[in-house]
Amino acid sequence: MSELRGACIIGQSGGPTAVINSSALGVIRTALDTDCITRVLGAAHGIRGVLDEKLYDMGVEDAAELELLKYTPSSALGSCRYKLKDPDVDDSDYKRILEIFQKYDVRYFFYNGGNDSMDTCNKISKYMQKVGYECRIMGVPKTIDNDLNGTDHCPGFGSAAKFIATTCMEVHRDAHVYDTGMVTVIEIMGRHAGWLAGSAGLATWAGYGPDLIYLPETDFDLTDFLDDVARIYRNTGKCMVAVSEGIHHPDGSFVSEAKVSATDGFGHAQLGGLAAMLAEAIKMETGAKVRGIELSLLQRCGSHTASKTDIEEAYLAGKAAVEAAVSGVTDKMVAFLCKREGGYHCETILQPLDIVANIEKKVPREWINAAGNGVEQPFIDYVLPLIQGEPDALREASLPRFAKLKKVLTTDIDG
Template sequence: MSELRGACIIGQSGGPTAVINASALGVIRTALDTECITRVLGAAHGIKGVLDDRLYDMNQEDAAELELLKYTPSSALGSCRYKLADPDKDDTDYKRILEIFRKYDVRYFFYNGGNDSMDTCNKISKYMQKAGYECRIMGVPKTIDNDLNGTDHCPGFGSAAKFIATTCMEVHRDAHVYDTGMVTIIEIMGRHAGWLAGSAALATWAGYGPDLIYLPETDFDLTDFLDDVHRVYDKTGKCMVAVSEGIHRADGTFISEAKTSATDGFGHAQLGGLAAMLADAVKLETGAKVRGIELSLLQRCGSHTASKTDIDEAFLAGKAAVEAAVSGITDKMVAFRCTREGGYTCQTSLEPLEIVANAEKKVPREWINAVGNGVEQPFIDYVLPLIQGEPDAPRTNSLPRFAKLKKVLAH
């Protein structure tokens, strides 16, 4: 395929992570060093920045500050939750995107996000092909939920898993200080997939973690849950529980549904308050001292416990996206292919956007114990390599030194 010269846009979308900017750096640094990419533009708040013509000229950034993106959590360019309409029903946004692409001679588009972001990527790619505008479009994976289809795991998950496991170990130590009884319930993110809540099992594997773990891959029964807690508490005088926010009844309704008050930009219910709800039920049933803890946003951007493996792989995903696009490939998402037997190895591959968009990868049922209140060893074996390594992150006065971008608007 002949060389395609033109500008590129990198955008970030969806929930932030501890390593999403490492992927952005992988794209930006590789694109800046690629001769056929004439200009590197960063979209302010994802696809909304394209629609609003708010694009940052990444060529104007200081190289040293860009390098700090590797250790800077959250989305440095800004994120969004914006769902593009079906272009066959309403192509208004797509016409505007094409207008902006033509204005800046954009021939490469990289979108860094999760399930819904890959849907956005897929729709834009198909529209550009239909419009006859040559633009190579690549998805760069990101999600702490680890639920993207077609890849062994997702950048962001390893660091979130490490934060969750570390926090559970610390909470376990705190909860076992006194000689009085106590039940501790920790609510962890994960709407339909239990990868994050399952990661609490790393703490148990290390000797200081939950006695019970509940994932949304199995139905949740309150009576069985209370029986489980009773059994552990009566035996030891303590009980620690990790629970996914997305646990549901046999009919599919969320246990925390009564606390649902809003939806995000993609129509997904915003869950929360589950730990407090279950704590009330346990207290009423047992009379024990009960503490409900919701990790909430803390688990997304905990760069102080980031996995070096996660950072390095996130950067690799961004780099691979640019290299693939320049070589003539389009309409793909970068994925990981990994081996764990005889040592951990990870390589990139490419998957069609349509098999990734709006599909969710769940924890295999055989990795969850028969009664649904814990995980089996294969889950530990899967996650453990992903949390390895301590990044040499820069600090000033013992506090993190994050990137400070100029964010010069392109004209």
């Protein structure tokens, strides 16, 4: 295939992670070092930055600051939750994207995100093919939820899993200080897939973790839940519970009392308040002292417990996306193919955007115990390799030194 010369755009979308910027660096650094990519642009707040023509020139950034992206949590370029309409219904956004691509001679587009972001990537790719504009479009995976189809796991998940397991171990220690009874309920992110909540099982495996773990892959029964908690509390005087925010009744409705409080830009329920609700139910049932803890945003921005494996794989995903696009590939997402027997090994593969967008990968039922209140050893064996290693992050005055980007807009440079 003939060489395709032109600029590239990298955008970040959806919820951030501790390692999303490592993927961005993989794209930016590789693109800057690639001759046929004439300019590297960063979209401010994802696809919104393209639509609003708010594009940063990454070529004017200090190289040392760019390198710090590897250890800087959350989306350095800014994120968004913007849903593109079906182009057959309303193609105004797509026409605007094409206009910007043509203006800046953009021939490569890299979008770093989760399920909805891959949907955006897929729609843009199909539209560009339809109108005959040659632009190689690649998805770079990201989600702490670990629910992207077609890949062994997702960048961001390993670090979030490590944070959750570490925090559960620390809370477990604190909860066992006094000789009085106490129940602790920890609410963990995960709307439909329980990978994050299941990761609390690593703490139990290590000896200091939840007695009970509830994932959205199984129906939740409040009576059974209260019976489980009461039994353990009677026997030990303590009980620690990890629950996914997305646990649901048999009819599919969320247990969380906050389920109808709001939705995000893609129509997903904004969950929350589950730990407090369950804590109150336990208190009424047992009379015990109960603490409800919601990890909330901490689990996706906790770079101080980031997995070195996760950081390196996130960078690899971004790098692989650029290399594939330059070689002539388009309409794909970078994915991971891994083996764990005889030592962990991970390599990148490419998956069609069609099979990734809007399909959620869930925890296999056989990895959850029969009672639906814990995880089995295969889950532990799956996650353990992903949390390994400590980051070589720069610190100043014992505090993390995050990247400080200039974020110079192309409109300020080009006039």
